[in-house]
Amino acid sequence: MSRPVRRVAAVLLSAGVAAAVLVASGSAARSSSAQIKAGGTLNVGWESSFGFTDNLDPTGEYLGDAFGILDNLLVRTLVGYNHTAGAAGNQLVPDIATALPKPTNGGKTYTFHIKPGIKFSPPVNRAVTSHDFVTAMERLANPKDGGQYAFYYKVIKGWDAYAAGKAKSISGISTPNDSTIVFNLTQPTGDFLYRMSMPATGPQPAEVTKCFEGQPGKYAQDLISTAGYMIEGIDKVDISSCSAIKPADGYDGQTHLFLVRNPNYDPKTDGTRKNYVDQVRFTVDASDVDIYNKIEAGQLDLATSSIPPSVLQKYATTPSLKRYFHQNSGDRTWYLTMNITQPPFDDIHVRKAMNWIIDKAALRQTWGGPTVGQIANHIVPDTLFNFKLQSYKPYKTPGDHGDLAKAKAAMKGSKYDTKGDGTCSAPQCKNVLMISDTRGVDPGMVATIQQDAKKIGITFKVRQINGAYPTIQTVAKNIPFAERPGWGKDYADPVTFFEPLFDGRTIIPTGNTNYSLVGITQSQCRQLHVTGDCSPYNPKTGLGVPSVNSMLDKCEPLVNTEANDARTVCYENLDKYLMTNVVPWVPWMWSYVTRITSSNVTHYQFDQFSTTPAYSMISVKS
C-alpha cells in the first residue's frame, strides 16, 4: 500500500476514536478502550546512540530515558508509580511491596512486606526474597559497582561504613524473613519512599550479580527481570558459573535492545502495568530524519530522538496528524554547564556574563522553537515549585536573545578582563574546550553558543563526541564547558535536582553528575586529578569553588505540611542562591516531552515519573 493511501486508511480507522488533541497541557492517554488490544510489537527508534550512563545496568544507570525502560519493562521496585501523566503519575503506589509503609521509630524506620508470586525471569526462575533487595542495595553502596545516585541512601544506617569497606553488610537493612525487609535510617527522611522507587533499588539475584562485581555496566546484558519483559535470549544464558555467563543476544549495548515477555511475570501481582505488547524492540538509528521517515512508514512506532523541525512543523500544524503528536510536561531543564575549577569559568564574573549573553531563544529555535518548551530562567522547572518562582528571572533579556551590555557589565571585575572593557581578553579565554554531542540539534546549538560567547571574547575549541555523557561525567577529563546536559527530576521533589547536581560530597570519578564541581574540596581535587583552582570561594574576587552543602543539609529533613511548605521554600531559596552566588550553569529550556507515534499505535500513554513514554501502557495494532 502506498504511503498516502496508508495515511488515509489510518485516518479512517481512527475516525471512531474519541481522541482529545492536547498540546503542551499534557494528556494522560490518547485512545478509546475499544482500540486497546494485547499483542504485537512496539518498535522504538533511538537517535544516534543509547547514551546510557552505565550501559542500562540498573545499579548505575542514570539516564532519564533509560528509567522509562527499566521502570516500565524490566525492574519492579518496592514502591512505584501508575505510569501515567500529570500529578497522578508522580503519586507513589505499592509495586512489589504489599502497601506503602508508614514510618515508625520517629520517622526513622520503614518496614516493607513483599507480595507473594514475584519471581525472577529465566534463567534464575525463583521467587524474589528480601535478600535480593539487600543484594541490590549493597551493589549500589559499593563504589566499584558504578552506582551514580548512591548518595540518596546515605541516610540508611551503616551505609557509609559498608561503602568504605569497613563493614561486611549494611547494618541499617535487616531481613527478619524472606518476605520482610526493614530499613533503619540515621534521621527522618520525608522522601525516603520516593528514593525506594528508583530502579537501582529493585531486587537483583546475587547468584548472577556476583559475577559482575567491580565491573560497572556489565550486568546489563544479563539483566534478570522482575517485570513483564526480559531481554531476548536471556533464558538461554548459562548461569551455572561466572565463567559460563555470556551476554544475552537481545542486547548488545550499542545498536539494539530487544525485549520479550517474561514467562515468570504474574500480572495479578502488578496493578500498575498493563504490558499490552508481546515485544518491545529498541534500535539505534544514526539519523533523526530516517527515524521519522520510518515512523511515518510504520516501520517504527515512536522514538527517543530529537525531532527535525520540518517534522515538528508538519505534525504540529496538520490537523490529520495531530492525533500522533503528543506533548507532556518534561520536568526537565536543559542547560550549558560550566566547570567552576577550569578557566575562564573559575571566575563568577565570567559565568554571570555567559548567562547574560547566551541567546536562549536561538538555542530553543534549533530544537523547533516555542513548540518544544519554555525558556528556563533558573535551575528547577517551575512545575516542581508549583510555579511559585515563575516570576524569578535573574538573567532575563529582551526576547531572551541575550544582552551584550549586561554581559559586559557582569564581566567587569573579572581577572580575565585584562583590557577592562568587559570582554574576556586573557589567553585563557581563547580556544576553551567545549564538548558537544552528535544529535541533530547539536551543530545549531554549538553555532549559537560560539557566536554569542565571541561577543564577550570567549572562543571555543569544539569536540564532538557521539554519546558525550560518559566524557562529561569523567572528572579527570577536566572539561570546562559542555552544551549537552539536561536533567530531569528523579522523582517529584526538588532535592532530586540539587543533591546530584550540586552536592560536593556526591562527586565521583566517573559517572559524576555534578559537572560544575560545585562544592568540590581541594582534597577531592587531588584524588580526582582535577587540574584547576579548587580553593574555597572568595566572594571579593569571585574566584574559587563555592559550596552549598550546608544549605542542602538544612533543606533535606524538612517536610511540607498543610500549614507551610517549608521544604519547598527552602529549595526555592537554594535555587535563587545558586543562580546569583554560584552560577554553575546557563539554564536555557524547560522542555516538553514531545513524541510522535505511528499509525500502528492504538493507545499512547506518558509516564510522568520517568518523563518518557509509558512503554508498559502502550498498545499497537496486533
Add this chain to the structure above:
Amino acid sequence: MTAVTDLLSPGGALVAESKSASRLFWERFREDKAALFAAGTIGLLVLIAIGGGPLAAWITGHPNDEAYQAIMENQFGLPKGPNAQFWFGADGEGRDLFVRTMYGARTSLLVGVVASGIAVLIGLVIGMIAGYFRGAVDTLLSRVGDVMLAMPQLLISIGIVAACSSNKNGCVAGLIQPGIPLVIMVIVIFSWPYIARLVRSFTLSLREKDFVEASRSLGASNTRIIFREILPNLIGPIIVYTTLLIPQSILFEAALSYLGLGVPPDTASWGGLLNDAQRFYDTAWWLMLFPGLFLVITTLAFNLLGDGLRDALDVRADR
C-alpha cells in the same frame, strides 16, 4: 626527449623537425578542450578558496559564523530559501549559505591538496624503495601497503577521528589536533598505499632500462640512480595520479564531515553543509543543491584535468 614531426621541405622532400617534451605536452594539452576548461575551473576554485569566503562576506555583509535566525528561520527553526540578501538561502543554523559555501571551498581544497600531496610524497618514497631494492625490502613494504589497502577505511577512520576528538589535546602526544589536521592524517594513512603500489610497478620497469644500467656501470650510487634517473621519469605519472587523488580526498573529507566526524561544526566544509542538509532535505532544497553542485564541479574538474594530463604526457600516443 624530443619527438620528430615530418614536414615538407621547399623541394618536396621530407624534413624532420624536433620538438621538446614540454612543447609537445603543451600542444597536446591545448587540444583537449575539456582539460583546458577543467584547468580554468580549478584555477577559479583556487581563487575562491583563497579569497572567496572573505569576499563573499564583505559583499553580502554576512560574516561566516553569524546566524540570522530572526530573519532566515521560521517559528519551527526551519531555514528560509534564497532571496535578494541571501543568494543561496540560509543553512540549518540561519547562516548565509553562499558565504559558507565559499568558505567551504577553502576547507575542501586545502584538505584535498595537502592530503594528496603528503600521501603522494610518502607513496613515492616507499614505492621507489620497494621497486628499486626488491627482495625482502619490497616484500615487507608491499605487505604493509596491502594490509592498509585491505582495511575498512571508513570504519577505521571513524574510530581514529572519534578517539582523537575526545581529548582536548588530540592524539599522538598532541601532534595531531582534531579538525583539519586529523582529517588530513586519516586521508594520508589510507591513500599512500595506492600511490606506493603504482610507483613500485613503474620503478620495477625503469630499473631495467638501459640508461639505468649505464648509470650503474659508471659507478653511480643507488641514491643517485633513484633520484637522478628514476625519479624524473616518474614525475609525469605522479602528477596525473595526484590530480586524480585530489577529488578522492575531497570526497573522503566530505564523507567524514557528512558523518559529523570531519572538521569542527563551525568550520565550513561542503561535506559538513551536506550533513546539515539532511535534516531539511524535504523543506530546504538549496542546502543540498549549492554545496553539492560545487562538490560535483570540483571533482569533475580534477578528474578531467587528470585525464587530460595523462593523455598529454603519454609519449606513446599517436597524434
